[in-house]
Amino acid sequence: MPASRPITLAALKALDPRHPGIDLMTGRTPLFACRADQRFSYCLYVPRDLDTTRPHPLVVTVHGTERDATGYRDAFAALADTHQCVILAPLFPAAIGDPEDIDNYKLIDYRGIRFDQLLLEMTAEAALRWPIATDSFFLHGFSGGGQFALRFLYLHPDRLAGASIGAPGRVTLLDPTAAWPQGTSDLPDRFGTEVRPDALSSVPVQLLIGELDNQPHPLTPLNRTESMLLLRDNLLAHGLAPVLDVVPGAAHDGDALVPAAAEFLARLLPRPGGPVPDRPGTAAP
Template identity: 30%
Template sequence: MRRRALVAGSLMPPMIAHAASPGRISFEEPSGAAPGPMDVYLHRPAAWRPGGPVVVVMHGMGRNADGYRDAWLPHAEAHGFLLVCPEYSDAKFPGVRLYNYGNAQAEEAAWTFFALDRAVDAALAAVGAPPAPFALYGHSAGAQFVHRYLLLTGAPRARRIIIANSGWYSWPRFDVNFPHGLAQCAATEAGLRAALGRPVTILLGDQDNDPMHHQLRRDAATDVQGLNRFERGRNFHAAALAAAAGYGIPCGWDLGIVPGVAHSNAGMAQAAAAILAQA
């Protein structure tokens, strides 16, 4: 696989509770700490029409979907895609279990992964469009969510996936327990093989290499993956290539490096948008 250097449940359409303001809608989402409203921030370029490209952006641990929408808005305009940013709020999805891990050790009906698909459908309904495939990007905690969403659900509607600056990963192996690996959860060998064949980019800022970053998880189990995000991401990509080789299948995952960028969604967005615009 090439290494690139880059410049800078049931998915029935949800009912929309209300359009709170231009650029934000809310719908009733059954999963999370309790049933209730979930917000989705979006931007529709003037020229976008139903059937046009859709890019979904997953926020980090700050749970600031509006800030991610604002950072990505110029790229939505430049590339002409509908921008959808679901918000996994601290109130509705508290802690890493309900966001980063997708609640994947609960019964499948309670997985919060599926809120993503329902949020996308709520946004599409708000702009008069039917359910549709989308390109998917997650940054930091959002990257944790996105790669586990892929490994556990197969992400069937995601045409292209970017995992950007994740703090750490669920390794593609079944002798390490979830969330550090895929044992003791619903992941399967068949699901992993399918995921490894999907078009995925592990996108890393080459300056996201601070082993003492205040948001970086450090413990013995996690440090096996590497001592900083850049190192862990490179190792995760290598592990994916090795897993695919072990199955005797081609790997669809590549590695993208964004020079001069540390742990910054805004810094990663231009390179990521260029990749997703080609999906």
């Protein structure tokens, strides 16, 4: 990934209300190329009545393998309007470096690209323009995005105020005997960090799955429901208190899981108009 360079962006609060860019920088924004690596981009949903004089909570939503970043952002727009938060959705295109690749971002590192660092670059860049708090933000991902969200949680628990992990096909367990991505034995060599149980246990975690999401998965002997139950038991054994939410009648359908994810996030978000705490709330076991 190219080295970061100083960025000069016009902050939303500095623009005249009559500026033509206001319509593009609030509501459903276009996709913006990430200055750290312009092969990747992100879009936002910014409530048009957002108070630009103070920072607001940030919710990051990560797409699945189909890469519908804008659609997944739009699914959480009502949450943003109600709770005065901002939605950021990264776009990690398929076929980066390999025309046959569709999985790159899910395992965090791929051909020298660190997708976790890319997301942090995007949030830092967005904070130069929009009034968002990025030291601690909320993360939700579905399917491939659920894989990313889980692994990002392991690497950066100090950056998360809450994590909603939706229906990952393959899970990484807190397992010191297995290498990434099955386990975490090689985190120091691969990522330069250790598993931090105390930090992980302070992050509210939702495990989210459809009741009917039980079809065989081609890359693992377990289906998604079996993988989620295995993950839940593993996290519990390491001192975390994940909430397992099963959506009745839903199969592998990100849209069907959005209401449950939004409800989980709404419980953690601060009251509209209130301060943005480092750890805004805790999840019930």
